[in-house]
Amino acid sequence: MWSSIALLAATKPIRITAMPDILHFEFMRNAFLAAILSSVACGIIGAYVVVRRLGFISGGIAHTAFGGIGLSYYLGLNPLAGIIPFSLAAAIGIGLLSRKARIAEDTAIGAFWAAGMSVGVILIGLTPGYAPNLFSYLFGNILTVPNSDLQLILLLDLLIIAVVWLFDKEFVAISFDEEYARISGLKTLALDLVMLCLIALTVVIMVRIVGIVMVIALLTIPAAIARSFSQSLYRMMATGILLAGLFSIAGLWLSWIFNLASGATIILVAALVFLVNALLRAGKARQTAC
Amino acid sequence: MTEPLIVCDRLCVDLGGAKVLDGLSLSVHEGDFLAVLGPNGGGKTTLLKVVLGLVRPTSGSVTVFGKEPGCAAGRIGYVPQRLDFDRSFPISAMEVVLMGRLSRKKLFQRYGRQDRQKALEALETTGLASLAQRRIGALSGGELQRALIARALAGEPELLLLDEPTASVDPDMKTTIYDLLDQLKKSHTIVLVTHDTGTIARHVSRIACLNCTLDMHEPGSTLGRSALDSLYGYPVDVVEHRAPRSHETYPDHRHA
Helix, strand or coil, rough: CCHHHHHHHHHHHHHHCCCCHHHCHHHHHHHHHHHHHHHHHHHHHHHHHHHCCHHHHHHHHHHHHHHHHHHHHHCCCCCCCCCCCHHHHHHHHHHHHHCCCCCHHHHHHHHHHHHHHHHHHHHHHHHCCCCCCHHHHHHHCHHCCHHHHHHHHHHHHHHHHHHHHHHHHHHHHHCCCCCHHHHHCHHHHHHHHHHHHHHHHHHHHHHCCCHHHHHHHHHHHHHHHHHHHCCCCHHHHHHHHHHHHHHHHHHHHHHHHHHCCHHHHHHHHHHHHHHHHHHHHHHHHHCCCC | CCCCCCCEEEEEEECCCCEEEEEEEEEECCCCCEEECCCCCCCCCHHHHHCCCCCCEEEEEECCCCCCCCHHHHEEEECCCCCCCCCCCEEEEEHHHHHHHHHHHCCCCCHHHHHHHHHHHHHHHHCCCCCCEHHHHHHEEEHHHHHHHHHHHCCCCCEEEEEEECCCHHHHHHHHHHHHHHHHCCCEEEEHHHHHHCCHCCCEEEEEEEECCEEEEEECECCHHHHHHHHHHHCCCEEEEEECCCCCCCCCCCCC
């Protein structure tokens, strides 16, 4: 990879900058801080998403949140004011519909997913003028994270850590064996909804970084890679945080050097590592099989 | 005589429009070791789920420890049939067994030293102490089955419900599990769902033959070929029910 970068540097005038120089700019400092802070939520909640196979429901929650963005535009509010209630409502709505109303989970997810997007599209259409930042919510723009958003991300991180710590044994139980958890007297539906709400809050954080469309990748890829190295759920979370942080920083740095879209570069770095890891594991499995 | 631990009275269960249990009356007393035999779809697992409070009866009544099913979580140890857990789940045998302590803990309360102690004792009882830290995916079928028994024991239950604990293990491990049950029956009331028609009679105190309705067999009776053939609808091993070594009998609970 380094030789190709050098090759590109020789043929094109590209800013090859050492890390400390990037950090001269406040927006870059904020971007790196946002990358690191969001990785915490991503690694922790991603572990549950992967072991419980909640990837699709996470995608549904994220896309429903687009309705919230539309509403904020229409009312002239901070987009987060719309994203937070919409994603939480999606989490609880999908959770209740699929677990209580005997509706197949993927049906409930699909309905919320498309309805949320539709609400967003209609409300943005009704708002006079052009919606300039729309693209950044769909595909993320880590370079425009203001200080106030950093504080919010930190707050949500702390909230997620606190809830996960409190529900430690309950979350492990419903993740590994939900029926046994229920027999043991746990309120599994309520616990399930709490977990889905945590996913919704993580989505809120990630929309800033990689955008609605690509949230699923950062919720699943770091945790999925971490699982193959981890003895316990907590190590999986720690490894997931580390990997998510590495992908974000590497993606951010590469996007800076090559002047690419930051969110998409972060996702591509993660996807590349995921692919290499999967191929290596497949190769290893084949070796031991022979 | 003490009150029975489980009382089913004319219990009916419909699942998706099909009658799974039809007019089942049964009681299980303290110290019983009851085997529930019967063909697949005969309602064996459903019966356990009703007792656990997972499935509601359509009609009839069930009490467990004198209460509604599902209200006596801490006194029941359950060993589920399915072994199709996500094997890639990053969790150790010890952590799985600790889940047996769930019913004894409050919300937000963390597992303490006593919980770890009980979990370790349960692992020792089932011969898995040396594998406590092993990841669940690295256990064999028999080891996983014993880990699930350990999980049930860790909660210090009075009543053990086991759903085909020998279904997916080799014959050697089967013997190990029955030896374990022989040891456990001294201190626990056990209800065992099984297909092991040949070997079961040597271990248990009573046999219930379940095919939507119930046929009860007390010690000393022989569950003849015709009875079993009509139960299963195809030839099976004859069950000769000799009086087991140690048990209390309740000859007043016979149901035809």
